Amino acid sequence: MAQTGFGRRYFKAFVSGFFVAVPVTVTVLDRLAYVARVEGASMQPSLNPDGESSPDVVLLNRWSVRNYQVHRGDIVSVLSPKDPRQKIIKRVIGIEGDFIKTLGYKNRYVRVPDGHLWIEGDHHGHSFDSNTFGPVINELVIM
Template sequence: MAQQAGRRYLRAFVGGFFVAVPVTVTVLDRVAYVARVEGTSMQPFLNPEGVSACDVVLLNRWRVRNYEVHRGDIVSVVSPKNPQQKIIKRVVALEGDFIRTLGYKNRYLRVPEGHLWIEGDHHGHSLDSNSFGPVSVGLLHGHASHIIWPPNRWQRIQRSLPEDRGPLLSSHAAEEEEEF
């Protein structure tokens, strides 16, 4: 009798496992997952306490599936320098925008079609578009929507840009006024 119960339990566990794994993989691949944000490049907004603590954010993969991002969004992208690494930065300019760079080879540039200009909030301590140029929207990996750890910092991430950053001239000016 105990042997039959053990077999039923094992069969139920294996059956549940073969259902749970594909569902979990699909959710993580298509909908959302959590990621640790390490380093100082997004300070003071993320990791304000420095190296001693790391923020954990919810990355919404569903939102970027159609490459829908806006200026001020914090996004995760596959690093153009190291495809094995993902980086998290703020979108400063969209395709068609004219931007004043902070140390890129061209002082002013127009963001090419199908690209974004991304920067860390902690200028000078960030490997971002000022180092490697505009980033293809095909490298988008997720949109940071919430800080979920530590508990005292739990919040929805609002779209914002530092006053001294942003495009000099936007090809999307009418759209931006409606969004904010």
């Protein structure tokens, strides 16, 4: 009989904890942070140094994006300008107003327009980034 009471208390504690933990976790992931898997060679050697055999998992800061606090050197997740169903992870090289010396873009030097970022992968030979599609509008950053 005592075992049954213990089991019920344990079950009630688990259920009440579950119904508190799930909303808190969802809120944190929606407002503060985002967990993403990094695959491919574009951010090597900083991220995913071993290649496809062991993709890295990163925690991205959503709070900074929501408050427009993205800086040069930050790593961001962006909806691809070529395929909005695809998310890409790149490093911010330039913010609005910066002049960028490009690596193969149609113009040798580019001024990053207001409300845009210049993003590049760390592995320049294997990266689909601003050198391909130009400056990225801030609204595409989903970090």
